[in-house]
Amino acid sequence: MTRRLAAFSFCLTAALAQPALDAPRAGCVRGTDGGLRPVHGITGALLAGAPATWSVVAAACSDSLALVKTDRSLEVRDGGLALLARWDAPAGAALFALPRTGQTGFVYYPGTGQLLQVGVQQAPRTVLDPDALHLMVMVADTSGPRLVRISTADGTIDSQAPLQDVAAPLALLSDGTIVFADGTGLVIRPPDAAVAGMALPKIRPAPPRQGIVTERRMALPAAAVSIDQMGGVWLAVRLADGSAPLALRLEGASQRTCRVPAMGTAQ
């Protein structure tokens, strides 16, 4: 214990620093009307505000960054959805990967096959940061769904592992957990051996929390039609019945869900 105390002694002055209080930020959600709304609140008490921008084709938000695709542009916005940069982009959809925090992310344009790194301080570029190690993506094409590990140094594929019984829409979380639709439910699959074997080197020891250890299924009111990254810890699941989007957060061995209401707008 003495050794630990020596290793982790806290600076008293810092401990006495006063906390900062604000409305809890949960991320952003794209409406079927193309509006991108900031979401504040907690589980069971979320509320999406007035749209920060319109004509959004695809978007993903983290705690600190939002990547927003309109028909012909890619926008970088901060966690509050304030515009930081706008770049030309090919028409059509986009897929995103964003860490929970940080100032960079990845965008993939299915229409052109481009995989880009983009951030607050940099224009999108295909020559990726050689220090960023690797990127893991799920690919579902004629070869079947599989997990692909890509070098961010030169974009080459390091390795691939087939995925069994997964279906779109789906999402790959940063710890290797896969969330995918199955009928009128979602399957939450923990990282399996194949995923673990491809996992990135552990830079920081994992916290001693219990993650998901067994695959589980979660019933939904209707079939899922999309799964988007709503925030640092939230996914937004849009349902086929046209009802309000569902927010999903995985927490240890359980998951929490609630509807995401939105303030009414008159366009």
Place this chain on the structure above:
Amino acid sequence: MIPRLLLSSLLAACCALAQQQFSLKALPAGPDYAPGQTIDFGTVPVGVPSTLTFQLANNGPGRLVLTGLTLDGAAFQLGRAPAGVAIDVGKSIEFTITFTPPASGAARLGELWVEAAGQPRAEYDLAGTGQGQAAGAFVEARAEDAPAATPEATPTPTPAPVWPSGTVVAQPALVSGEQSTISIQFEAPLPVDGAGTLTMDHTGGGDTQRGFILPDPNGTFVPSQVSFTLTQGESVARFMGNPGIVFQTGTTASTLTFTAALGNGTQLASQSFTIAPAVVGIDLALLETATGGVLVTVDGYDNTRTASTLSFTFYDTTNHQIGQPILVDATAQFQAYFPTAGTGLFGLKQAFNVTGNAAAIGSVSVSVTNSQGASSKVSQ
């Protein structure tokens, strides 16, 4: 003055028309009605129901979600009211209104309101003339029609439908920071079709995140009042076609009263629910490394808005406690924050400087105290 008033009215009408996404017409061959116009049922024998069918069409540019179709006036009855449906561009829905004059004479008798998400509410006057039986005109006063004309003869009362007793049910029970489904259940099948509103009033603290969530694609948030329809033979009210509507309780202790009433004010059900003061609800505790130390984020709610002291207990990656809990008195910060927040929600960030290897810190247990006690949560 008159030309100016006329101009103002015209401008208002033009604006209303410009914003209106839907059109209303009587079937089979019209006429079309603009908001503010009178729908005249013509002359109908006293006591004999006369039904007109109307078509509500979506003229675009987007999908139209009909949130309310309500009617005022005892001589009129809304039937086959399809409120709660989404109407695609170019599509339409139909509904009926039945006029049954209780006495002879002509009068402006009622109003029809059409409400759609994101649209200005449209109002139409309803009129009709009763013929035969008792002589003289009859007038049913509306709230805004004062003073009402004095009837020359005692009108023959129309047998009003006897509505079964109703109950407002919340499932699951209402507590802070949750979403429950509210339904209106009747002890017997409904005698006729109808429509009304469910209103939520509160005593105690208000909350900007408390309200109904419409089952439309954007989950439109409605703070205090939603429309419902009643269908003859059913035992529940329907909200946009659903037997219940999601209600977000917010994060403030209070007593909530839900009252269901018809368009003419007839109360069908009323129920109060008390959301008791509770310990702080911690939804999320996050630990992350930051420059020179660690940052702890705590998202939660305090439905008493009396939060004061926080306690942070750190653990290493093998789950051994590191030192003693660190106490932070945030009373002043909470007291300054809550009056401007409008809710009991809070997102707190507390930074800690660390001497040593901050990466070896595995987790933190956060405890928050308010007037009801202390609650805690371990970081993800």
